[in-house]
Amino acid sequence: MVELQFGAECTIDTLIELPNTATNPGQFDYAKFLKTKGIAYEATLSNLDDVNCRKTDGILHYIFQFRMQLLSYIDHHISEDAAVWVRALVLGDDSGIDDTTIDLFQRWGLSHLLAISGLHVGLVISMLYFIFIKMNVTTKETAHWIMMLGLPVYAILAGGEPSVWRACLMTLLVIVIMKLKWRINTTDVISMVFLLLILVNNTIIYHVGFQFSFSVTFGLLLSRRVIARDESRIRQLLWISFVAQMTILPLQFYYFYTFQPLSLLLNVIIVPYFTLFVIPTMFILLITSPISLLQSFFDHSFVTIHSIFINFLEIIDHYFNYPFVIGPLSVLAILMYYLTFIRFMQFIERKKQATAFYYGFLLVVILVSDASRPYFSPWGSVTMLDVGQGDAFVIEMPYRKGVIMIDAGATFSFNDQKATNSVFKQVIKPFLHAKGISSIDTIFISHEDTDHMGSIPFILHDFTVKSIIISDFYDQGNLPVSNSKINLYRVKRGDTIKMKNLVFHVLSPTNDKSSPNENSLVLYTELGGKKWLFTGDISKDEEAEIIHTYPNLTVDVLKIAHHGSQTSSDKQMLDQLKPDIGLISVGKNNTYGHPAREVIQLLESHDMSILRTDRHGAVQYHFKANKGTFFQVLP
Template structure:
């Protein structure tokens, strides 16, 4: 099998894709490909047999998340669980978390404790003596995480299942867990925690945050703004310990052992074999660091055994071993990105080696790395920053040559006198601040991401075929054909970006944002994107708006739909649960105009801020045409002396149905509408004020005669919404009701004059 292990690895990839996408077409293509290779004698029988065996074994071995997904009726009612802790203890200022394996069922459970004002995370650890490998009795009810209720929203339940975690237990107090004992690995994890604390004490906050991230694999101390900046520019790989970091550690240690005549080369290699797993654990144990560590270990072992394997074989063997030891690792994003980038660079090594320019080689490496992860980037984040290829040429050398080596040196020099440590600290902070400021300036003036949405599997397969053909002809210096395939890739990406502009389907989506309203309207052929309200939660510190709803629900939905431009945002009134996310939308996206009523109270500071974002503010009291979609204002007709009663009430048509959006308007506003528009009839009613008894009178519903009603309301909210009176009125009038607390997001998809409602939750 020497020189052919990548065929076995590829067969496992086919098994992963077959399970993940639930289609047998990958199997058909795989066996036809093997038949072709065997028929034309391009591959011997042994590699083919090994590939088939690998495929069949891992096809059975790798878990199918949908099949294994637990249900509420499967949860044990037991409140006392015995077992052992199987993970390091994750400790933050406001949370303690670890994995616990039940002894009886062998299920893996996430155990979480949130300290109150009287306690702290550290005091909890001291009180309970929990540690890796400890045998414990946990008192608490097994539960499933909250279901995702919106398209594009992060699915925490599935995220846990992809780690083999079936349930979670939320501890209420110190007394809910009793532990004793521990494992030898706990000493390593304790050493890591001590190192993290030691670094925080020795260096300033800015220096220690980067040292902990780049040497010990803990980026939790880096500011949220910097993490967001690096994510936007596809630079997150810098923050994760990878082959570069491991290579530097090995080179430095090997240099010290040999050049200082401490050990012979043979003994130094033996030290490496034992040291690398230790460093992988100290560095957080992420897939990228284990991949690099295991690859070097295998190379050393093979070299000592005088066996010659190429790097592709070693990488393939490491890939197979990874999955063999942890079958859930295939769902880990870091595992996927680490291996696919490394594999792409190996395939491109001849092309990269052809260049005599170091700068051009860096550009080539950046190009291959970014192009290899593009489909995954779109699948997970729906966006891609094309200019990141160029920025990586600046950032990667800076971190590789300056920051990462310096962080390791800082760790070794930390016992030196305080004056030396402070000088080094000041030097790094000064230089690094300038560099981060430079990246921030680039972000401010050159941030033009492609927000495309998800990449279909057919397009993904076609993309990689085209990309591999591009690289093949680049390596053979056949530039005309390489140019043709490069253009084909560009055309494919452009077609993906233009999908919404070719679709005759329009949608109206009532997002589930809890106790608040947020409707997103997407006109057919992407003629326009319109919001009717964009609510948010409020913060308990100053009762201002929180960005939680925007970050977790609104933004992921917009990105999943390929939306980065909004034509208009209608705001019914000034309550946070209807307009709290507007500030964050304006900050991230281009919004043409915000439309409000004549009685919407808008302070000067807000007006100034919105205009700085380039958004026009329009007051509406009649009707408006937004790219062919006409909205008629039918309220408020006068100042009702109340923000709720002054809600902007809109009438429009979608899919042959007439719609009425009522904001938080109450019965007084409803009576005004009845008196003024006596012949008004609608098909779809957005129920006022989340179903409060102050709205939706019997006479109002009777006269409008809607067929459907939409209520945007928080699950188990403290207001008692929707009220029993409103529900009874709608039921007696035989109105079909959709509500976000039960149905999740509700979407109306229409084409021409026909449309259908869909619930996100079954």
């Protein structure tokens, strides 16, 4: 086996598989993402010896090899705190920036600052112009040729992101047009680059960075007269920030479901900070790295100032983190938004502020109206999320009269056995945001096992939760609500919880069984014309108690207890309850063997329709009044 090289022809001895697809609404779809890059299959290697490649002498290999050497050089000659930012902002490798900082920038719509963009390319061009022309190193003609040859190389070194190629190709076209003395305006140039990139790679149009980069650039070009006529540099920055944010707002809601209103002002402060200090300092650190004294000075200065900036951003995040969560805009709302925004900017350009104000007000009406759709919808839903080996149910009442969760499981780390935030970040949070949900009325926690409550701390951190309901025998030690304003209620058998026109009856537990599973909350409710029973992880003994205490109890939808374990789902219980639908929340290829074959056979013998997350993904029941339909994410 030879060393892997860019452009080499390789033979791989492995199985070709279909990539994983999203199993929950709102979840990142890896398979769809790969398709946008022209990739339909994936291969998982267990050993690099299974790869055999023929060497290549292509120039791209040497460029990428130089990139790897440069990354290694940065790590060895610049301090660790500064090196991660040099790698990210000079060569487009943000893998060294910690997840907390990345999440912080994402929450405030500042992710564009962590990626190589037209701003970086503009600074590179400015530096080259200053070195070659202002310092009389070369003639202007020679400098142009150096830029034309050097910019594509830098685009590859910087990771080849669409925003970098856009800026580099626009600069190259402008230079070529100047040499040919053609009269072509900037709007035509960006259109030519847009078409060129699509012709080279037609899947690039699906790239989020491509869409954001061209949208912002086009919006700023159309608004250049409004921006340029303002003599105040501060107001120009405000205009640039405003136009950029308003241009990508529908895209931001479409992909991320949220928007931080204060990010408009925050960008006015932070973009100049990155433009005038951070990005230039990154290039200076790289250039001065061979000179230890200069490098040490700039290194220490950057780390000191940038740590203050990060602390400032964390303070802002702590006290002013109030995002708008409305889910993706409808196609009609997006169309109306852009038509209205264009008219708004046209009247601003004509200095007809009064008319522009009315169009600005109409923009707000469009956004608010679209965000208010759930509050006028007679449809509700019950969703069994696919969280792997765990439970998480979300109930949305019609007209958004209530949002209720029953359990919120998580995976755990094998190192310390503590719950991780992966299920929350990848499944629960995207689903809630995609639904435009930022506030949860009530969370029922059946019991204290990680696969049922592990994501609760993360939900409490990112969402407003009004109340939590647990059993009388729940061990509260792992529930972080002691110092919060969340109402915590304990319930037992016979208690009734009323939530407007929805009523939950607690059927278990009645006494302490000294086991979290056996102490699980069992909830009965009637919703969407069906009778539901949520059973947590109770065993056959608790099932026997329930049917003995409630001999006339029947249900339509039964949440199969303990993920289909053979310790639950007693035949006598099924004989009495007579459920039509069995819901099993279970992890794919789990090590517990859930659901047990005996349980599945028993359910089938009772003519039940079985819906399980490992095969069907998330399962949703959409209802209106007393009629509804079950849907599954996977076919």
